[in-house]
Amino acid sequence: MRAARGFTLIEVLVTLALVALLASLALPLAERSVQRAKETELRHALRALRTAIDDYKQATSDGRVARKADESGYPPTLEVLVEGVKDAKDPKGAKLYFLRRIPRDPFGEDWGLRSYESPPDEPKEGKDVFDVYSKSEGTGLNGVPYRQW
Secondary structure, three states: OOOOOOOOHHHHHHHHHHHHHHHHHHHHHHHHHHHHHHHHHHHHHHHHHHHHHHHHHHHHHHHOOOOOOOOOOOOOOHHHHHHOEEOOOOOOOEEOOOOOOOOOOOOOOOOEEEEOOOOOOOOOOOOOOOEEOOOOEEEOOOEEEHHHH
16 A cells, blocks of 8 residues: 555645635735724714813913903914923912823824814914814725715
8 A cells, every 4th residue: 555645736725726716715804804993993083182272271261361352262273282281370370281192193194284274174374273184085894984984
């Protein structure tokens, strides 16, 4: 009797076909998983920025952030939220901080800024930061463009 020396060509081809089939099924799932993770990061970043902007506006309304009569009460830049502003009610001159750092847009773009004076359907930069949005041209898994989140 002869001992088996290895695999036949058909066995190798069947194995390669099965591996290729499994890989072709796994790749779209992996891509979707990465996109879902980026979307979650975008949601968290937008929530953090918008909360900080709202907290700044509330501090202005409470008289803790000084403002001129012609200002809206929203921060002039996103950097102000990190750098802090002088607390107008603290005689020692302590600062109010609203963010530790500006979160990044996970889709690699800079944040789009909307001023208080611009309409929501055509956001434009201005003297203040009323809202932020992603400049990414992509569309989310929910079918809504990232710019509209």
